[in-house]
Amino acid sequence: MAKYIAKRIMAALFTIFVAATITFFLMKLVPGSPFTSEKTNEIAQAALNEKYGLDKPIYVQYGKYIGQLLNGDLGVSLKIQKNVPVTKIIEDSFPISAQIGGLSILFAIAFGIPLGCIAALKRGKWQDGVIRVFSTAGIAIPGFVIATTSMLIFSINLGWFPTYGLDEPSSYILPVFTLGFYPMCYIARLLRSSMLEAMGQDYIRTAKAKGMSVFVITFKHAMRNSLIPVITYIGPLVAYTLTGAFVVEKVFNIPGLGRYFIKSIENRDYNMIMGTTVFLATLIILMNLLCDILYKIVDPRIKLTK
Amino acid sequence: MSEAKNKTLLSVDSLEVSFFTYAGEVKAVRGISYELEEGEVMGIVGESGSGKSVSSYGLMGIIPEPGKIVSGSIQFDGKEITKLAEKEMQKIRGKDVSMIFQDPMTSLNPVYTVGNQIDESLRKHTDLNKQQRKDRIIELFTLVGINQPEKRMNQYPHEFSGGMRQRVMIAMALACNPKLLIADEPTTALDVTIQAQIVELMKELKDKINMSIIFITHDLGVVSEICDKVAVMYAGNIIERGSIDDIFYNPKHPYTKGLLKSVPKLNADDHERLVPIEGSPVDLINPPKGCAFAPRCENCMKICLTEKPPVCHVGENHESVCWLNVKEEFEKESGK
Numbered sequence: 001m002a003k004y005i006a007k008r009i010m011a012a013l014f015t016i017f018v019a020a021t022i023t024f025f026l027m028k029l030v031p032g033s034p035f036t037s038e039k040t041n042e043i044a045q046a047a048l049n050e051k052y053g054l055d056k057p058i059y060v061q062y063g064k065y066i067g068q069l070l071n072g073d074l075g076v077s078l079k080i081q082k083n084v085p086v087t088k089i090i091e092d093s094f095p096i097s098a099q100i101g102g103l104s105i106l107f108a109i110a111f112g113i114p115l116g117c118i119a120a121l122k123r124g125k126w127q128d129g130v131i132r133v134f135s136t137a138g139i140a141i142p143g144f145v146i147a148t149t150s151m152l153i154f155s156i157n158l159g160w161f162p163t164y165g166l167d168e169p170s171s172y173i174l175p176v177f178t179l180g181f182y183p184m185c186y187i188a189r190l191l192r193s194s195m196l197e198a199m200g201q202d203y204i205r206t207a208k209a210k211g212m213s214v215f216v217i218t219f220k221h222a223m224r225n226s227l228i229p230v231i232t233y234i235g236p237l238v239a240y241t242l243t244g245a246f247v248v249e250k251v252f253n254i255p256g257l258g259r260y261f262i263k264s265i266e267n268r269d270y271n272m273i274m275g276t277t278v279f280l281a282t283l284i285i286l287m288n289l290l291c292d293i294l295y296k297i298v299d300p301r302i303k304l305t306k
Numbered sequence: 307m308s309e310a311k312n313k314t315l316l317s318v319d320s321l322e323v324s325f326f327t328y329a330g331e332v333k334a335v336r337g338i339s340y341e342l343e344e345g346e347v348m349g350i351v352g353e354s355g356s357g358k359s360v361s362s363y364g365l366m367g368i369i370p371e372p373g374k375i376v377s378g379s380i381q382f383d384g385k386e387i388t389k390l391a392e393k394e395m396q397k398i399r400g401k402d403v404s405m406i407f408q409d410p411m412t413s414l415n416p417v418y419t420v421g422n423q424i425d426e427s428l429r430k431h432t433d434l435n436k437q438q439r440k441d442r443i444i445e446l447f448t449l450v451g452i453n454q455p456e457k458r459m460n461q462y463p464h465e466f467s468g469g470m471r472q473r474v475m476i477a478m479a480l481a482c483n484p485k486l487l488i489a490d491e492p493t494t495a496l497d498v499t500i501q502a503q504i505v506e507l508m509k510e511l512k513d514k515i516n517m518s519i520i521f522i523t524h525d526l527g528v529v530s531e532i533c534d535k536v537a538v539m540y541a542g543n544i545i546e547r548g549s550i551d552d553i554f555y556n557p558k559h560p561y562t563k564g565l566l567k568s569v570p571k572l573n574a575d576d577h578e579r580l581v582p583i584e585g586s587p588v589d590l591i592n593p594p595k596g597c598a599f600a601p602r603c604e605n606c607m608k609i610c611l612t613e614k615p616p617v618c619h620v621g622e623n624h625e626s627v628c629w630l631n632v633k634e635e636f637e638k639e640s641g642k
Binding site for chain 2: 201202203205206207208209210211212213216220221224225298299300301
């Protein structure tokens with residue numbers, strides 16, 4: 001196990017390096033620079049480019065960046081929060097995003113799994129029909145529609161929750177709901193289909209023949225066998241959700257990390273683009289590793305050596 | 307063989323099971339009746355789709371959707387079990403009646419240890435404490451011939467071979483000392499040497515534990531080795547039943563005769579061909595009006611196509627459902 005994890009971490013470092021390299025060159029391919037929009041003359045722009053090393057040939061810039069990265073230095077923001085270290089920006093905004101994201105994943109799991117179970121158990125009955133329509137709609141409706149509609153109904157018309165910020169506990173409810181709605185529906189659908197598959201297996205018949213109750217059959221025998229696809233989905237989902245969601249942060253005005261992904265690209269804030277990408281890549285790789293270990297725990301047939 | 311007159315354990319009367327599919331009602335079991343005494347071993351033979359497995363799922367109350375018992379009665383140990391609520395059935399399943407299935411590779415849950423899966427049954431049906439249950443599992447493993455029971459019980463199904471898994475299934479079925487064991491083609495999915503071992507094991511167990519067994523198979527060789535009596539099923543009906551000797555040495559129904567002819571013999575001459583039964587099984591959505599076997603029968607008469615044959619008592623405890631038997635009977639009487 002320890003050997004396996006060590007191996008995986010080595011592979012992960014290499015993957016992060018590749019991701020950083022690709023992002024770096026793609027980013028540089030896009031025309032423009034962080035300073036083009038500033039109301040400065042060409043001389044001042046040239047001075048800024050020189051200050052941040054943007055006047056050097058691209059391979060020199062690349063070499064310098066990778067060197068920094070190896071030392072854990074992500075550079076400073078060039079535009080969004082000028083001269084503030086990227087690590088500091090991530091440190092400030094990530095916990096907020098992670099809080100909202102974490103809660104919404106818990107919400108998605110806590111409701112998605114029971115819904116999927118009920119739909120599978122009541123296959124073809126009205127409960128199944130309702131859950132299927134509901135969850136398909138949840139996947140089809142874009143996040144900003146859910147965000148604005150729920151804000152309109154619950155904050156403006158009913159006045160139950162605040163419309164922006166995170167000042168009181170109740171202000172978490174709408175962002176968490178909006179962010180967790182899609183994964184909840186997705187998990188429900190995923191679990192429904194894999195539960196139905198598991199319920200048709202021979203070992204379910206064996207469990208029935210042993211006199212096991214519907215509860216034991218569903219939650220002990222079928223459930224554990226149906227969790228693999230759900231885990232596969234939740235892994236990367238956690239990484240994406242924790243690092244923030246642009247739409248939800250924008251609509252509810254939450255100072256999270258999600259908006260920096262978009263903003264940094266809009267502004268050609270090179271160091272921010274690289275910083276957020278490397279951070280996201282690292283999280284995704286970590287979650288994948290965690291998933292693989294979870295597979296092993298859920299299904300003893302899976303071997304962790306390869 | 308069973309002792310003289312034993313108590314009747316199971317009595318099935320005119321059992322009918324249908325599957326209500328989109329295409330129509332598939333009449334999988336069309337009115338079968340039989341009795342089983344305590345300690346008796348009955349074989350049910352027949353080709354695929356003849357209703358042998360479905361009729362036994364009926365006994366357990368685990369007919370898969372969209373199947374249902376349409377009519378008939380099942381008296382088990384003096385209780386009518388077709389009318390029992392699901393909760394009541396759960397108390398009988400695995401305790402008084404248990405079952406071994408065809409494919410041991412898929413019949414065990416891959417994510418739990420085999421010990422856990424047997425323990426589950428003991429926990430539900432007995433009052434044994436943890437240590438006693440563990441001892442019982444070890445005892446069962448020893449009984450079915452699994453070495454190192456203490457180590458093996460903590461292993462997962464994928465760590466067992468096919469034959470070993472079937473032993474686990476048997477141990478599981480025997481866990482609560484059932485009165486009736488239903489073995490649904492327990493050897494079909496195994497290779498021949500393992501088949502022989504499992505049959506040998508079942509024979510041993512039959513002598514050691516006095517329980518009734520229903521042995522469902524299409525392997526006539528296996529039947530002759532362990533059964534006391536046999537029922538032959540075709541298209542959802544029992545078309546002939548009797549003792550082992552009746553069925554093997556004095557078959558009365560053309561289908562039974564056909565089955566016996568299609569078994570390869572060791573002492574056959576070179577190039578001797580097997581005699582198959584021509585044709586294919588009937589459509590159970592629209593079963594024929596007369597005898598279901600008539601379209602494939604060599605001796606088919608006019609009446610066979612229009613009228614259902616009656617049950618003929620062709621010997622003591624030997625019944626055959628065929629118009630030929632009626633004809634023979636008639637000829638014997640008029641010849642006198």
